[in-house]
């Protein structure tokens with residue numbers, strides 16, 4: 001599925017000049033790099049250079065890999081994706097994200113062919129382990145698979161950003177737990193995030 005662009009009028013919040021900005025109704029693998037480096041949500045004013053993060057409802061779909069990720073800023077939960085919209089993607093992995101950061105991360109995870117339930121559980125375990133020693137840690141995001149096959153995560157601290165490398169065998173261990181102990185998901189839209197992971201371990 002290719003990306004579909006639309007042009008919107010946008011007033012720069014700084015210099016108040018009107019500009020046409022490119023938004024996407026849907027995003028396909030042709031824009032994968034722009035999603036993964038978040039530049040797709042970045043707009044620089046041509047008049048004054050002011051940088052704005054533009055986040056709007058959209059979706060990323062890879063038909064070959066059979067997954068679709070809906071971005072719905074400010075929506076409460078996955079029920080905002082109507083049945084009609086879901087029905088377009090039978091048998092697909094369907095995910096809902098509320099923020100640009102989690103949307104970008106989800107594209108990274110599913111494009112890498114990883115199981116996002118296992119990734120979120122692995123993030124939860126890693127977060128808990130590090131947080132015990134440093135409680136300024138606030139968030140953790142999947143970044144990419146390294147060339148040696150390990151998994152790289154970004155650690156967000158209150159005033160710092162760091163990274164951690166996790167062995168692929170750790171991921172495989174968690175994947176086995178998902179396959180053996182977590183009830184299988186239905187053909188529905190799910191929000192698979194750290195909250196989801198937390199709910200699995202209580």
Ligand SMILES: [Zn+2]
Pocket residue numbers: 012013014015016017045046047048049050
């Ligand atoms: Zn401007």
